[in-house]
Amino acid sequence: MDNWLEYFKQQTSQLLQQLETLVRYESPTNDKAAVDVLGAYLHTQLEAMGAKITLYPRDVVGDIRLAKWGDDTAAPILILCHIDTVWPVGTINTMPIKITEQQFFGPGALDMKAGIVITLAAIQALQEYNALSRPIWLLLTTDEEVSSHYSRAIIEELAQKAALVLVMEPAGEYEALKTMRKGHARYTIRTEGLAAHAGIAPESGINAIVESAHQILYLNNLNDLPKGISVSVTQIQAGVASNVIPPLSELVADVRFASMEHFNEIDRAIHDIIPTVLGAKISIEGGLLRPPMERDQRILNAFKQAKSIAEQMGMNIGETFTGGISDGNLTAPFAPTLDGLGPEGAGQHAAHEHVLIRSIPRRAALLTAILQNWQDATP
Ligand SMILES: [Zn+2]
Structure with a gap:
């Protein structure tokens, strides 16, 4: 087959039909029973495609499945799809499937049931x-x-064995691939002061809110958006009554950050915080949640190869980055990762x-051609 694009264009109506089927299997993360029904449906499909599952x-969440094709003679290409969505069961009634000339509307259609459809179609075609x-x-x-709490260990283990990871999240604008995702960290800073009557003896209290205020301005100063670093104070809890010097504040x-180097800088700066208000005590909890998908040389090389494969089919694809997180953040430390292999859309x-x-x-054509033609980088 030398023209996958034509091949899949002719299959568009079947692909849309399959997408409709998957969207109708509503699968919110917190509804294990519903997710497992979709999982069972896909299991049957994968079995029919000769996969070892x-x-x-x-x-707590739906069962996870790994489908394998081929032997163990070479390092595999690992494709990541998630079958859960953010939409509760019943959304299909209030946000029904609608197909216009150019768009397919439906809960979870873009994120990422269309990515699953494309993946199955690509493997089937090959x-x-x-x-x-x-x-x-x-x-x-x-x-x-x-946040992939129940799948993280599996994702990380498989990524270590893979030559390439492809994440089927939606494409960027103009079908761009996602070659960089910011990392994520979170900190809780607890301040302990001393309660006192605000009218009778304010001077004998230690005001935890005032101490937090100093910290907030310090944290705000760590922002460096041109470098891709954002530090946002997003929650605060403090105070017991309007006439009490607050003894606690949290x-x-x-x-968010684009590289581990930047994370280490910010992490150090946060742990360097010392109390400004005399007598206040602070404790800092938290840290790294997800490493960034750094646009390093491996990812850049992978992008170049994908771009050249696309060019051979007459497609021009660019690259983009996002502050949003995907499972690509988890695989990038272990294997070159390309994200946003799914289709373009919005919402x-x-x-x-x-x-x-x-x-x-x-x-579908791009994924098929990548799977067919991928050359591992020579070490
Ligand atoms: Zn997604």
């Missing part, structure tokens, strides 16, 4: 043309929308969530 049962040239692993997780800071997690229909066959 490993099931990872989960108590099988049909006997063009599966290396092992492919497909991991279907069930808790991406709530604030939360959300931190992720919003009422106007939709996929651009023309993007579906284009992305």
